[in-house]
Amino acid sequence: MDTRTARPFSFSFNTSDYRILHVDPDQGRLYLGSREYLVSLDMQNINKEPLIIHWPAPAQRKGECQMTGKGRHGECANFVRLIEPWNRTHLYTCGTGAYKPICTFINRGWKAEDYLFRLVPGYVDSGKGKCSYDPNQENVAALINGNLYAGVPVDFMSTDPGIFRTMGSRPAVRSEQYDSKWLNEPVFVHMKQIPDSSEKNDDKLYFFFREKSLDSGAGASPSVLARVGRVCLNDEGGQKSLVNKWTTFLKARLVCSVMGDDGVETFFDELRDMFIQPTQDERNPVVYGVFSTSGSVFKGSAVCVYSMADIRNVFNGPFAHKHGHNYQWTTYTGKIPYPRPGTCPGGTFTPGLQSTKEFSDEAVNFIRAHPLMYHPVYPIHKRPLVVRSGVDYRFTTIAVDQVDAVDGRYEVLFLGTDSGTVQKVIVLPKDPTTMEELTLEEVEVFRQQLYASSEAGLTQMSLHRCGVYGKACSDCCLARDPYCAWDGENCCAFTQATKRRSRRQDVKHGDPLRQCRGYNAKVERRLQEKVQFGVEGSSTFLECVPRSPQATIKWLYQRDGRRKVVLKTPQGVLLKTLTKSDAGLYHCLATENNFKHTLARGQEKRVTLLRAVCGLYLDTFGPFRHFLQCSK
Incomplete structure (x- = not known):
């Protein structure tokens, strides 16, 4: 691109x-x-x-x-x-x-x-x-x-x-070899050092992966599970058991699911990518995960967000244990050895132990047999942040940016897909989001730039693509893009250091009536008239393409007679087999959140001449952004 x-x-x-x-x-x-x-x-x-x-x-x-x-x-x-x-x-x-x-x-x-x-x-x-x-x-x-x-x-x-x-x-160490309780055909996605306390000896390596479920053959059990695992950075392996193997290896399930209207819960178990967003507290970054469904019947993707506090609580909770004649997973109710499996030597809870080689045989053997935690890790608010279903693509990658705007700080998600696009999603306090698709695959955010790599090549682009929102204050405001603001003349990159009073931005509400007084009349004067020709007996296409995916389009006609052969598409209307009665006035209206906006209007006075006006116009019913590409 x-x-x-x-x-x-x-x-x-x-x-x-x-x-x-x-x-x-x-x-x-x-x-x-x-x-x-x-x-x-x-x-x-x-x-x-x-x-x-x-x-x-x-x-x-x-x-x-x-x-x-x-x-x-x-x-x-x-x-x-x-x-x-x-x-x-x-x-x-x-x-x-x-x-x-x-x-x-x-x-x-x-x-x-x-x-x-x-x-x-x-x-x-x-x-x-x-x-x-x-x-x-x-x-x-x-x-x-x-x-x-x-x-x-x-x-x-x-x-x-x-x-x-x-x-x-x-010393070189590794996970237990050929033991499906530890790892069962894993696909590793991400790993990151995250401190657990002010004591450096407690520092751990967290790794995120998906693996084949041990219960995949048991009825409705998922075939693939998303996992988070961890080991202590100062783990040196065991003295007698687990020699040159991790003695602090633990893992837990990551749940990302949504409840349907029919009461059926859909799980997104295929972990695809992770992004660790730093915070002022280095011990508590925010963990973003991209997931997709593992089945072939329902195709969907989701983004779930997890807190490190919830992840640590699960690792500090009960261990999983298979027990009973049905060999079902239950909580381990026996004695937990000291030091508690998964704790680090020389850390907050084990100051007297200087190495994992000093761990008791009981503690080492326990973790060898019980690496899995019983409780899963649920996302914040117990639901995904973003869900896509019934679409022909899946999310593959994620990058997250924190953006300061006039009315607060916002999360901006860049979500790569397997169809070669990236969706730019603004996370707002309420449900509405805005997104823009660009041709990308993998993303990395740094210094207000987006870098995308794929099988085919590498592309660099600016995060603040404000020019794509048009040349009207209403468009800029309705974009609700925290990277952009109206400066009185153009939609341009927003910075907190800017002190110009004419800067207009409203990410939370996107209200151009309040932000753009005095600017909307200028847009009406900039409407350009285009001439589109139609030949009697042939067909012609009137194009009307809104920018916003949340908008709905309605066409109003003022002409003689009643036309029956009109094909409406998301891009406009197709008039088949033109006749003289098709001459008249055409209005393209877009509505979003009860706000109406005229995208285009055209008048035909002869069969061979169809006239359309292309431009932007704001009605007093509320915000909407769009762009009309006129037929030539």
């Missing part, structure tokens, strides 16, 4: 599978990984002097990969899947290496002005436990204090996925 507000990156080399892997605010660079290439881009202009590294898999390894039968779809290449900051001057990167993962360091220099971006000569490290073998397998990673944590399959056939820690001063 190439517009005044969208800038695609022009690739001068043959590659594909573009992924935004790291954003560096200090140097103002965006790091992109693709098939056999790494790219460093200027965040203000992604086409300004890009720095490029060609990093192919060795030719011998490509040949070996093809001998296994894996190269039919181009998989026998090095797909870059990880870029993490190592220190001020270097990055750590990993790729699939033609089904033999490899890693190395990148020298990026002290500052952006160095324009330095090159691989460290002669250094190649194994990527096992850091990066997936298969480029089609998802993997997540986080480099924390020199230790690399990753959720990846660790074998050629992707049958051994797990949570791993490699590198750094701490």
Whole structure:
């Protein structure tokens, strides 16, 4: 997409599978990984002097990969899947290496002005436990204090996925191998370090994934479940049991569901993406999740929001246990060993224990058999923030921005879809939302910019695309976009520092009658008259397209006779087999929230001449925004 507000990156080399892997605010660079290439881009202009590294898999390894039968779809290449900051001057990167993962360091220099971006000569490290073998397998990673944590399959056939820690001063550990109680065909989505208290020893790694349900064959049980898991960062494994394995591994179900009018609850169990929104309290970020339905009958997506307090309460609650002749999940009612499974050594509740190797055998064996919490984590208000059903797309990605407007702070969600669009959703105190669709897939928000990567390429665009709302105060106000405000002449980007009294913005109510007094008459004078020709016996189309998806369109006709052959569409009306009686006056009215707005009106005086007026007009019945593209 190439517009005044969208800038695609022009690739001068043959590659594909573009992924935004790291954003560096200090140097103002965006790091992109693709098939056999790494790219460093200027965040203000992604086409300004890009720095490029060609990093192919060795030719011998490509040949070996093809001998296994894996190269039919181009998989026998090095797909870059990880870029993490190592220190001020270097990055750590990993790729699939033609089904033999490899890693190395990148020298990026002290500052952006160095324009330095090159691989460290002669250094190649194994990527096992850091990066997936298969480029089609998802993997997540986080480099924390020199230790690399990753959720990846660790074998050629992707049958051994797990949570791993490699590198750094701490011993390498992983999740229990081939134990479906721990992980059952997981797909990892996101991981993040989140402190649990003021005590650093309590810091934990939270990871989000979906996995196959152990009860998927039991009647109505879901086949896939969304999960949140966690481990202590200072976990060093057990002394006798769970040696070099996590001894603090716990997981819980994430519920995202909506109750239908018929009383049937629909669950969105396929976790697709997560976004962790920081707050002033680093221990309590807001957790946004994108989910879709797992069945083929009902297709839908939802966004659910969770609080860290609710997540911690579940991990501090009862453990799940299978018991009885039906082998059903129940709460564990036996004795809980000390230290409580899932607590960290040297933390608030275990100051006398310096290592997980000091944990009792009873505590280690308990967590080995009971990694699942009994209660699920429910979203805030027990319902989704956004739901889409009965549509031909699903949400795939999410980015969230907090925007300060005249009348408060608002959440803006950018929701990527599998149909190649992103929906910009303004979260208001009440139900009404506004959205704008652009051609995107994956999103990353930084410095009032939106960066989107996909299989096909990368695009940069501004968050405040205020020009698309038209040239009227009413349009700008009715957009209810916190990024935009009317400055007396145009709809332009809003900043809190602006002190001009003519700034008009009303995100909460979108009331142009109060905000735009004196400006609406100017719009009426700017209406342009267009001439549209129609030939007797043929057909003609009168186009009337509103901007707002919440608007309804109504056509009013003033003409001789009664026409029977009129086809109404969301884009306008089609007049079939024109006759002289079709001459007359046509009005296109749009209504939203009891507000009416004339989008277009036209008058025909001859069979061969149909006249239409295209422009914007505000009636005194309330807010509406739209744009009419006149037929030419």
